[in-house]
Amino acid sequence: MKIEKEISTYCKFCNKHTKHTVKVYTKKQTSGLSLGTRRHERAIRGYVGSIEPKIHPKKLGKRQKAMLQCVECKKVTERVFGKRTKKKMEIKR
Numbered sequence: 356m357k358i359e360k361e362i363s364t365y366c367k368f369c370n371k372h373t374k375h376t377v378k379v380y381t382k383k384q385t386s387g388l389s390l391g392t393r394r395h396e397r398a399i400r401g402y403v404g405s406i407e408p409k410i411h412p413k414k415l416g417k418r419q420k421a422m423l424q425c426v427e428c429k430k431v432t433e434r435v436f437g438k439r440t441k442k443k444m445e446i447k448r
């Protein structure tokens with residue numbers, strides 16, 4: 356799927372519609388101190404028996420994310436575009 360380089364959309368910091376520049380999604384580094392990861396580490400440490408891996412049904416493709424930067428306040432937010440696809444997101448030039 357293709358997306359425009361610059362779009363006009365709502366900015367929650369400015370509380371109005373502003374122009375945003377679209378960039379490729381980059382994952383933020385996590386500290387590893389969230390409750391889920393702490394609980395998982397405690398479980399694989401021992402004392403609770405073996406943990407069975409959960410079997411999830413396979414989904415066909417992923418929804419593509421992009422980073423939107425507001426032109427006025429320069430804040431960056433994530434946004435999901437479109438439905439589940441196997442295609443990667445392309446930004447128009």
Ligand SMILES: [Zn+2]
Binds near residue numbers: 425430
């Ligand atoms: Zn803004």
